[in-house]
Amino acid sequence: MAAWARAARALLLDVSGVLYDSGGDGGVPIAGSAEAVRKIKASSLKLRFCTNETQATREKFVKKLQGLGFDISVDEVTAPAPAACRVLKERNLRPHLLVHNDVVPEFAEIDKANPNCVVIGDAADNFSYANLNEAFRVLIGLENPVLISLGRGRYYKETDGLKLDVGAYMKALEYACDIQAEVVGKPAKMFFESALAELGVQPQQAIMIGDDIVNDVGGAQQCGMRALQVRTGKYRPGDENHPRVKPDAYVNNLAEAVDLILQQLHE
Structure with missing residues (x-):
């Protein structure tokens, strides 16, 4: 053995x-x-x-797997999302979210007014130029920019083929803002x-x-x-x-x- x-x-x-x-x-x-x-x-x-x-809350994700x-x-x-919420609370961070619509409820109890950081996840179709640029503007406007990523995967597989994962977009923001993301996944x-x-x-x-x-x-x-x-x-x-x-x-x-x-x- x-x-x-x-x-x-x-x-x-x-x-x-x-x-x-x-x-x-x-x-x-x-x-x-x-x-x-x-x-x-x-x-x-x-x-x-x-x-x-x-791309979903744990509750919705588990329900899918049970099905x-x-x-x-x-x-x-x-x-990753619950881990990110713990970090945000511990450090009094208010995130601008660039995440999938279905995972937003995980951040319901987090103050998001006047953001002082960006949280990025696998946003799928929300990874538009406009949304990435908005996240970039939040980060570049901060004296001490903080980028928290819910992962750094390069790609994943769906039934219709491989898809770009959050890591590719995380790297774009790192490069543009000359910072290093904190990965919680x-x-x-x-x-x-x-x-x-x-x-x-x-x-x-x-x-x-x-x-x-x-x-x-x-x-x-x-x-x-x-x-x-x-x-x-x-x-x-x-x-x-x-x-x-x-x-x-x-x-x-x-x-x-x-x-x-x-x-x-x-x-």
Whole structure:
């Protein structure tokens, strides 16, 4: 049995590209993934769903996954928007939001008058020139500009193909304003540490399973976790030659990863 599977007490699962491919009328489950989640929950392993989803509130996101056949609840999800809200409150920041319309309710209790920062997420069709320029003007007009990004992904997969993610637009604002964004989603260390704290386990006791070589695998490994890359979602064969990030293992899909880990538990 592979060494990476030993002594695991908890699994952290990426969602889009691991459980399902998004797009269309809500998405398409990846074969075997719903059953794999059920197997984890029937085992002694702790489980956390770790997503950079910023196109919906957690409640709406979870409802969609439940409709696809997944056993998941809101309190099992670690997501960027709630983490960003904690940062905003702690630092008395008032955001100008460049986010998807469906995630705006996550910021309902945040003061947004006279903005002193910008929060950017995967705004999809809201990434127009006018909206990006408005965010630029807010930042460039501040003495100490603060840009908070809900992720830095390059692209993601929907049923009709690959789509540009928030990282491309974050980089545009960084370049234009000569600043560095503060990332609260994956691969930020704070994101993974929050998930581990919610599970009550140490990094070496957890395995991250994701489709993104940098944000999922690289981010988790930097926190001391083991990390697997599935060959689903945004995975590309070229990932296996990545110059910096080397997963602890490649697996064809979530179902295969879970079966291997559970076999180790039972030996």
